[in-house]
Amino acid sequence: MSNKIVYITRRSRFNAAHKLWNEDWSSEKNHEVFGKCANENWHGHNFDLFVTVKGTPNPETGYSMNFNALKAILKEYVEDPIDHKNLNLDVPWMEGQLTTMENLIVAIWDRIKAPIKESGCELHSLKLCESENNFAEYFGGE
Ligand code: NI
Numbered sequence: 284m285s286n287k288i289v290y291i292t293r294r295s296r297f298n299a300a301h302k303l304w305n306e307d308w309s310s311e312k313n314h315e316v317f318g319k320c321a322n323e324n325w326h327g328h329n330f331d332l333f334v335t336v337k338g339t340p341n342p343e344t345g346y347s348m349n350f351n352a353l354k355a356i357l358k359e360y361v362e363d364p365i366d367h368k369n370l371n372l373d374v375p376w377m378e379g380q381l382t383t384m385e386n387l388i389v390a391i392w393d394r395i396k397a398p399i400k401e402s403g404c405e406l407h408s409l410k411l412c413e414s415e416n417n418f419a420e421y422f423g424g425e
Contacts, residue, residue, distance in 0.1 A: 288337050289347045290407055295332040295357045297366035300325045301382040325369065332361065332391065333410040336399055348404035356402070360394045384411050384419040392421055 302325050303317035313321045320326070334357060338347035364374055370382040376394065380386045388411040399406045412418035 286339055289340055290335050290337045291347050291350070291353075292333050292335040293350060293353050293357065295334060295361055296330065297332070297362050298327055298329045299365050299368050299370050300327045301370040302326070303381055303383060305381065325371075328413045331412040332357075333412075334395070335407045335409070336404045337407040338404040341403075348399070348402060352402045353399070353404075356395055356398045360398060361391055384413050384417070387411060388419045388421045392423055396423070 301320070302322065303320040304313050305316075308316070334353065336348050336353065340347050364376075368374055370377050370387065376390055377387065380390070388409050391411070392406065392409055396406045406423065408423075409421045410418055411420075
């Protein structure tokens with residue numbers, strides 16, 4: 284029996300609208316700092332989220348984690364609440380936060396860490412891609 288830790292990754296895809304806007308700033312400064320993401324009338328992104336979990340393959344299944352279980356967690360905690368939604372207006376757990384990739388990835392981590400743990404696995408990392416060229420990664424640190 285192997286004690287080796289194996290990392291597995293599932294991709295989750297969703298699209299969502301948002302606007303980056305700091306209410307404490309002038310319109311000029313918002314546009315200067317946030318560029319296109321400050322468009323007053325919203326815009327959308329097609330997101331790719333890569334969720335990596337780690338575990339010792341179960342001797343009975345050979346799985347670190349059953350992908351069906353991971354898929355169901357991502358659907359319930361990430362895709363259903365976010366997909367085709369407005370991150371600023373429709374997602375209670377992003378309320379009061381700038382809807383940057385950085386804030387979104389931490390919020391997603393906080394939502395899925397426990398359910399993954401309950402499935403006997405451990406969340407290792409998240410990678411959230413907002414575009415082909417821009418992405419954020421999070422490993423659960425402070
Ligand atoms: Ni944007």
